[in-house]
Amino acid sequence: SRRYTITLLPGDGIGPEVISVAKNVLELAGSLEGLEFGFKEMLMGGAALDLTGVPLPEETLSAAKQSDAVLLGAIGGYKWDNNEKHMKPETGLLQLRQGLKVFANLRPASVLPQLVDASTLKKEVAEGVDLMVVRELTGGIYFGKPRGFGTNEDGQEIGFNTEVYATYEIDRIAHIAFETARKRRGKLCSVDKANVLEASMLWRKRVMAVASEYPDVELTHMYVDNAAMQLVRNPKQFDTIVTNNIFGDILSDEASMITGSIGMLPSASLGKEGPGLFEPIHGSAPDIAGQDKANPLATILSAAMLLKYGLGEAKAAQRIETAVLDTLNRGFRTGDIYSAGNKLVGCKEMGEEVLKSV
Amino acid sequence: SRRYTITLLPGDGIGPEVISVAKNVLELAGSLEGLEFGFKEMLMGGAALDLTGVPLPEETLSAAKQSDAVLLGAIGGYKWDNNEKHMKPETGLLQLRQGLKVFANLRPASVLPQLVDASTLKKEVAEGVDLMVVRELTGGIYFGKPRGFGTNEDGQEIGFNTEVYATYEIDRIAHIAFETARKRRGKLCSVDKANVLEASMLWRKRVMAVASEYPDVELTHMYVDNAAMQLVRNPKQFDTIVTNNIFGDILSDEASMITGSIGMLPSASLGKEGPGLFEPIHGSAPDIAGQDKANPLATILSAAMLLKYGLGEAKAAQRIETAVLDTLNRGFRTGDIYSAGNKLVGCKEMGEEVLKSV
Numbered sequence: 001s002r003r004y005t006i007t008l009l010p011g012d013g014i015g016p017e018v019i020s021v022a023k024n025v026l027e028l029a030g031s032l033e034g035l036e037f038g039f040k041e042m043l044m045g046g047a048a049l050d051l052t053g054v055p056l057p058e059e060t061l062s063a064a065k066q067s068d069a070v071l072l073g074a075i076g077g078y079k080w081d082n083n084e085k086h087m088k089p090e091t092g093l094l095q096l097r098q099g100l101k102v103f104a105n106l107r108p109a110s111v112l113p114q115l116v117d118a119s120t121l122k123k124e125v126a127e128g129v130d131l132m133v134v135r136e137l138t139g140g141i142y143f144g145k146p147r148g149f150g151t152n153e154d155g156q157e158i159g160f161n162t163e164v165y166a167t168y169e170i171d172r173i174a175h176i177a178f179e180t181a182r183k184r185r186g187k188l189c190s191v192d193k194a195n196v197l198e199a200s201m202l203w204r205k206r207v208m209a210v211a212s213e214y215p216d217v218e219l220t221h222m223y224v225d226n227a228a229m230q231l232v233r234n235p236k237q238f239d240t241i242v243t244n245n246i247f248g249d250i251l252s253d254e255a256s257m258i259t260g261s262i263g264m265l266p267s268a269s270l271g272k273e274g275p276g277l278f279e280p281i282h283g284s285a286p287d288i289a290g291q292d293k294a295n296p297l298a299t300i301l302s303a304a305m306l307l308k309y310g311l312g313e314a315k316a317a318q319r320i321e322t323a324v325l326d327t328l329n330r331g332f333r334t335g336d337i338y339s340a341g342n343k344l345v346g347c348k349e350m351g352e353e354v355l356k357s358v
Numbered sequence: 359s360r361r362y363t364i365t366l367l368p369g370d371g372i373g374p375e376v377i378s379v380a381k382n383v384l385e386l387a388g389s390l391e392g393l394e395f396g397f398k399e400m401l402m403g404g405a406a407l408d409l410t411g412v413p414l415p416e417e418t419l420s421a422a423k424q425s426d427a428v429l430l431g432a433i434g435g436y437k438w439d440n441n442e443k444h445m446k447p448e449t450g451l452l453q454l455r456q457g458l459k460v461f462a463n464l465r466p467a468s469v470l471p472q473l474v475d476a477s478t479l480k481k482e483v484a485e486g487v488d489l490m491v492v493r494e495l496t497g498g499i500y501f502g503k504p505r506g507f508g509t510n511e512d513g514q515e516i517g518f519n520t521e522v523y524a525t526y527e528i529d530r531i532a533h534i535a536f537e538t539a540r541k542r543r544g545k546l547c548s549v550d551k552a553n554v555l556e557a558s559m560l561w562r563k564r565v566m567a568v569a570s571e572y573p574d575v576e577l578t579h580m581y582v583d584n585a586a587m588q589l590v591r592n593p594k595q596f597d598t599i600v601t602n603n604i605f606g607d608i609l610s611d612e613a614s615m616i617t618g619s620i621g622m623l624p625s626a627s628l629g630k631e632g633p634g635l636f637e638p639i640h641g642s643a644p645d646i647a648g649q650d651k652a653n654p655l656a657t658i659l660s661a662a663m664l665l666k667y668g669l670g671e672a673k674a675a676q677r678i679e680t681a682v683l684d685t686l687n688r689g690f691r692t693g694d695i696y697s698a699g700n701k702l703v704g705c706k707e708m709g710e711e712v713l714k715s716v
């Protein structure tokens with residue numbers, strides 16, 4: 001039997017609830033495929049700030065680095081919103097991504113037939129949507145230097161950041177994106193603002209260069225403003241999208257809302273080597289924290305991505321994915337995806353139902 | 359009778375068609391209110407590139423500066439897409455905005471009852487949407503320095519841009535946004551990424567400072583990724599949105615697509631003094647250029663914004679807005695907004711029908 005060490009980062013808000021449920025599902029699905037897990041729970045985000053004064057304690061990062069994969073709940077909350085930058089939960093997340101060197105963020109957004117009504121888009125527009133956003137995660141304006149505050153020639157205060165990409169950063173994310181598209185429907189759309197930004201011009205040039213190694217993948221380019229429109233107009237036109245850190249932040253959230261069920265959507269953040277980071281795309285939802293109302297399915301599906309992309313355990317991953325669909329088919333729904341005729345359950349009960357289906 | 363000089367910039371693709379129709383409407387609506395116009399047509403965009411080698415000839419900029427307002431059709435096309443930066447039609451547009459110092463871009467996005475079916479959003483989500491995006495237009499990453507290409511420490515090629523805002527730039531766009539919100543429903547949502555970017559932190563700080571002068575306007579803040587989601591989830595929650603140049607580019611296009619009728623949407627770009635720039639938000643649509651299929655209503659409504667915001671001629675503006683609604687009520691539709699039971703017309707005929715209603 002294969003043994004893996006998993007770092008659990010419950011974080012803030014509904015994070016602990018969804019992590020505890022997902023852990024059980026991961027454990028069961030794994031054991032049925034002969035896998036054993038050692039779990040290590042560590043502090044992160046606001047929870048870490050309150051207890052240690054920093055959003056990502058050193059022990060957390062080093063435990064994460066030494067493990068085989070990291071499963072994160074959610075971070076942040078009103079309480080820390082006005083903190084200075086180095087004391088924000090979000091800063092801890094950025095440090096974790098950078099520390100683990102997970103430069104490729106995969107965010108699937110698909111509309112399940114069972115949940116097509118949850119979308120605010122018309123049924124004929126939403127049904128069948130199945131896309132993947134590949135977002136560059138450790139570069140661009142999120143990390144670019146110089147950054148900070150200063151004064152301009154007129155003595156006015158300024159705030160500034162640098163959007164910057166180097167060839168190798170673009171090349172490696174492009175490779176991941178082409179590989180991803182190849183395993184899907186073979187279509188890749190690269191999103192940039194190459195009609196205005198030099199960083200985007202280099203992006204487009206390198207994506208086109210890397211494309212020569214993937215003649216079987218159909219590559220197109222789209223400006224980011226147009227992409228934001230096309231996701232609303234006709235999301236079905238997209239298979240795989242690749243884009244930079246900030247555009248990916250915006251477009252992947254837009255794409256996820258188009259499915260109408262962000263409580264369902266997982267994500268994977270991967271590097272060249274070392275453990276991957278897996279987390280639901282939803283936030284910490286402080287308003288419903290501790291009330292057993294959260295939808296744990298996004299975190300459960302993140303555990304499936306952990307198995308598949310993080311550990312190469314596709315069979316155990318498949319067990320979880322099938323169990324989630326089966327649970328939906330049996331009519332169980334948390335509040336965020338509830339519709340008439342189904343059974344309304346809380347976070348824990350949803351977890352128990354998924355366990356039955358694993 | 360009051361006399362105004364208007365610079366017309368037909369530009370590329372469908373630009374000349376929609377400008378010629380809008381000019382007639384502007385002339386008639388104005389004359390009924392005792393206004394006289396002197397029109398001066400100038401080269402801009404790809405049309406200028408082909409004839410003069412630059413996308414914004416000096417004569418065009420100086421004519422624009424000397425006029426009372428500028429009406430632009432559309433610029434760009436496949437033909438020039440791979441040009442170097444200084445030879446792109448888009449660069450001409452950026453030079454024009456900078457040359458006219460039009461730092462405030464107003465982009466209304468509203469769903470007309472007559473066209474609610476054109477939206478890809480469910481009727482109950484789309485109907486009643488009426489929002490205004492106030493986009494900063496002459497600062498941020500579009501114009502920030504340093505920018506360009508270079509090599510990093512490892513000898514790798516890099517492309518870089520600077521997102522930078524100074525206090526005065528944020529303050530002046532904030533004032534415009536608060537004034538705009540005050541004339542609407544009194545709600546302003548400022549969109550930034552202050553959890554990550556220093557430029558956004560200063561943005562938020564200054565918007566909050568300016569807010570003290572507008573106690574009657576309700577101010578909220580939203581991160582850009584969340585805003586991209588909320589526009590899909592529930593666009594009715596927004597009244598006025600204010601944001602930086604690049605986020606405004608993305609969100610205003612997303613918002614316009616939510617209405618389902620980007621062929622209908624105008625925009626105004628205004629400075630502290632000097633002529634404003636008015637243009638439809640749609641592009642040059644090279645695929646239907648010269649076929650008399652374009653929807654001229656966005657340009658006609660841009661002419662109405664020109665009258666209202668550019669010349670202070672609210673009555674003549676109102677004439678145009680009423681005429682457009684009346685024409686829609688009489689069932690005339692271009693292809694992009696056509697639905698069964700209505701009368702399909704081309705660009706010219708639509709213009710003639712609007713003239714009848716002025």
Ligand SMILES: CC(C)[C@H](C(=O)O)[C@@H](O)C(=O)O
Pocket residue numbers: 090091093094249553554583
């Ligand atoms: C919390 C925030 C720093 C983060 C980001 O902007 O990357 C989040 O929005 C995300 O997309 O994971």
Ligand SMILES: CC(C)[C@H](C(=O)O)[C@@H](O)C(=O)O
Pocket residue numbers: 195196225448449451452607
């Ligand atoms: C053509 C392009 C430079 C321009 C922009 O990005 O500002 C356009 O998208 C717009 O929004 O007017």
